[in-house]
Every structure is written in structure tokens, then in C-alpha cells.
Amino acid sequence: MDRYSAKFLTWSNFAFLIPLVLAIYFHVWLSTFVLIGVFSISFLYHRSEEKRFKHLDALLAWLLILSNVWICYLGKFAAPYFTIVVVLVIIALYFYFYEQKRNRILGHSFWHIFSSLITLFSILTFLQIK
Secondary structure, three states: OOHHHHHHHHHHHHHHHHHHHHHHHOOOHHHHHHHHHHHHHHHHHHHHOOHHHHHHHHHHHHHHHHHHHHHHHHOOOOOOHHHHHHHHHHHHHHHHHHHHHHOHHHHHHHHHHHHHHHHHHHHHHHHOOO
């Protein structure tokens, strides 16, 4: 892996800080705690490449997916934000399943970015009915 791609993969985790700030500001505590875990472990894993973080990173990614589904449910899957979530999920899955095969580092970096956007709009879906 070249040095610049590795840095992009590591630093793409900072995209998770945007929904984290929103979650803290609006007291969406489930998202807050999950995002703190996702950001911390994913950053450590991709920065250090320590294999011991790999399974925890994957577990937290699944936990983020489940928490996003849950808060969208609590937000009654309300448009327009949930519609944006669906579009972003399709784009994220494209990067996860297709682009990662062509360029794992770049594809996974964009997976981080689109996952953070999905989380952001999931939180907005929840907030619009409060």
C-alpha cells in the first residue's frame, strides 16, 4: 500500500466527527457512543494496522449500521432525510463491494466517508420528528 493511500484511509475516519458533533449537540446518545467507538477503534486500526483491532473494528461497523437502522425507525423513516440515507447506502455498498476489489484502500476510504454521511442523515431523520 502506498503511503498516501494509507494516509487517506486513516484520515477518512475523521468524516465520522461530523455526525458525532451533531449527535452530541442534539443529545442523540446512542449515536454518540457508537460513533466514539467507531472513530477511535477504526482510526487506531487503520493507523497502526494492529490485527487485534480488526474484529472490534468490524463489530463496531455492524453496531453503527444497526444503530442507524434503529434511529431511522424511531424517525419513522421520514422523508426527505431517509430518502437521502437510502441513496447513500446504495453508493456506500458500491464502494464496499465493487471499488474495494479494484483498489482496496481507496474503496474502503470512501466507505468510511459514505458511512459517516449515512449516519449524519440517519440522525437528521430521527431529529426531524422530535
